[in-house]
Amino acid sequence: MIHVSDIKDLELLTIHKVGNGNNDEPLVLSQQPLELQDETIGTLLLSYFIQPFANMAEYFRFTHEADIQLNEVYKYCSLIFENKDNFQEQSVNIAKHLYKHSTHPKIKGGELYITHFSKCQVDGEEVEAIGIFKSETRDTYLKVFLNDENYQLNYDDGININKLDKGCLVFNIESEEGFKVSIVDSNSKQEAVYWKDAFLQVERRADSYHQTETMVDLCQQFIQKKLPEEFEMNRIDQIELLKKSATYFKEKEEFKMEEFAEEVLGHPDAVDAFREYRDHYRDEYKLDVPDEFEISNPAFKKGQKFFKSILKLDRNFHVYVHGNREMIERGYDEERSMNYYKLYFEEEK
Structure with a gap:
């Protein structure tokens, strides 16, 4: 610095x-x-x-x-x-x-x-x-x-x-x-x-700043674009994974490929898909994406905006999801032929 x-x-x-x-x-x-x-x-x-x-x-x-x-x-x-x-x-x-x-x-x-x-x-x-x-x-x-x-x-x-x-x-x-x-x-x-x-x-x-910036972009693209193509995943599940990814980068001093895949993604199929996507990303963009590197806080803060936790529902609502994944449910109203979200809370402010 x-x-x-x-x-x-x-x-x-x-x-x-x-x-x-x-x-x-x-x-x-x-x-x-x-x-x-x-x-x-x-x-x-x-x-x-x-x-x-x-x-x-x-x-x-x-x-x-x-x-x-x-x-x-x-x-x-x-x-x-x-x-x-x-x-x-x-x-x-x-x-x-x-x-x-x-x-x-x-x-x-x-x-x-x-x-x-x-x-x-x-x-x-x-x-x-x-x-x-x-x-x-x-x-x-x-x-x-x-x-x-x-x-x-x-x-x-x-x-x-x-x-x-x-x-x-x-x-x-x-x-x-x-x-x-x-x-x-x-x-x-x-x-x-x-x-x-x-x-x-x-x-x-090819230092920690560049490596962190690259991995932040890779994770964001994988969760928002690649995962929905291969698995059934709604926007709430994507937001949950983005939040877990952001927490990992914020709390860890080092990025470790295996640790991130298991702690954030969890499911073995998603872990395998992430490894494949990392290799594809590295080859396509010809970038240095090592398995382990020191996390740069300035680089993460710069890229943190990409870990958005916002549900955009048509042009009527923006829902900011910050907390418990279990407090929001997605459904479909047959009578109105429309999707809906159900939110649970204890206090209105």
């Missing part, structure tokens, strides 16, 4: 302007790092760059289909980590590389900030880091000022420092595996994949 409160100083900072070449926008490169004279600006920039990464626990790594050394951003960051005197030269190379991949007609030009931090706390380890940030969105701000004892209004164009469009922190750790990399991208549209896939060329690390 990244502790942003431990990042105190912008040790090195340079700014380049990266436009969209297909839209005839230029690449404008600074010749040297920026010297910040105003401490307040430094503090604002630090918050703008780093705060979006607060408490992140998901990491990526640089990759390349042939050789990691052929990944441009990996190579440029490695040279900076080797010698900070390389900072400005390699920041220019990073900007040129981004410009080369900013060709989709909907990609917006913007300022590219490249920084070097000497101390960052990552998973309890103090390391140096390189930050690559891009601002694409411009906002209009009203300015109120006093003129001849009367207040006047004007406006100006600027950057909203409460919203970072794109960001990347590269931590100088586990370099042979492609470093630890954390990413922010506020644009989820198709054209935005250029930041992660084309420019950075990163993939998720």
